[in-house]
Amino acid sequence: RKxxxxxPGPFNVPEGATVAFNCTYSNSAxxxxxxxRQDCRKEPKLLMSVYSSGNEDGRFTxxxxxxxQYISLLIRDSKLSDSATxxxxxxxxxxxxxxxxxxxxxxxxx
Amino acid sequence: xxxxxxxxxxxxxxxxxxxxxxxxxxxFQATTMFWYRQFPKQSLMLMATSNEGSKATYEQGVxxxxxxxxxxxxxLSTLTVTSAHPEDSSFYICSARETGLAGVSDTQYFGPGTRxxxx
Numbered sequence: 063r064k065x066x067x068x069x070p071g072p073f074n075v076p077e078g079a080t081v082a083f084n085c086t087y088s089n090s091a092x093x094x095x096x097x098x099r100q101d102c103r104k105e106p107k108l109l110m111s112v113y114s115s116g117n118e119d120g121r122f123t124x125x126x127x128x129x130x131q132y133i134s135l136l137i138r139d140s141k142l143s144d145s146a147t148x149x150x151x152x153x154x155x156x157x158x159x160x161x162x163x164x165x166x167x168x169x170x171x172x
Numbered sequence: 173x174x175x176x177x178x179x180x181x182x183x184x185x186x187x188x189x190x191x192x193x194x195x196x197x198x199x200f201q202a203t204t205m206f207w208y209r210q211f212p213k214q215s216l217m218l219m220a221t222s223n224e225g226s227k228a229t230y231e232q233g234v235x236x237x238x239x240x241x242x243x244x245x246x247x248l249s250t251l252t253v254t255s256a257h258p259e260d261s262s263f264y265i266c267s268a269r270e271t272g273l274a275g276v277s278d279t280q281y282f283g284p285g286t287r288x289x290x291x
């Protein structure tokens with residue numbers, strides 16, 4: 063079983079739609095959580111950190127459920143520019159590197 | 173935010189040659205840098221953790237004699253792919269943590285990646 067699992071998609075949605083991604087992680091010692099965005103043939107870029115209380119940044123809302131070990135990302139009012147692969151990323155106690163999910167591909171269509 | 177550069181951005185080489193990739197933190201010091209590899213439509217896989225002034229820590233299954241890592245200063249880590257073969261063709265990405273940040277793992281700043289094609 064992968065340490066971080068995501069639905070690979072693709073999610074094809076029209077502009078203006080609301081879309082949600084989920085991610086599950088297997089290690090209960092996980093301590094830090096992030097969503098990264100990766101455009102085709104580019105490096106990942108931090109979209110937002112995920113906090114236990116949930117957090118929002120503009121059209122993006124991230125939530126963490128430690129009991130169920132899943133993380134979610136909600137994108138409201140999708141834009142064409144949101145088309146990318148969204149990576150769920152987890153940090154673990156005693157390990158300085160991050161563990162990446164394989165990503166969920168989003169394609170926003172006009 | 174912090175900036176990490178990688179050089180070269182793209183390299184095409186013949187099988188059997190060695191390729192060196194540089195990763196630099198431009199506006200901060202990084203005692204720890206990470207090297208990842210990403211194959212098409214797959215996730216980033218950690219290859220090794222590069223520690224300034226000491227030996228790199230390699231992940232299971234990554235050959236340390238094939239992927240040589242040197243972290244000679246607080247702003248530079250290099251990855252050398254020795255005797256490259258077509259199966260080494262991949263997207264290599266480095267990342268860096270800023271020195272002095274506490275915590276297990278923190279926001280990492282990624283370089284733009286190096287696309288290696290071995291013919």
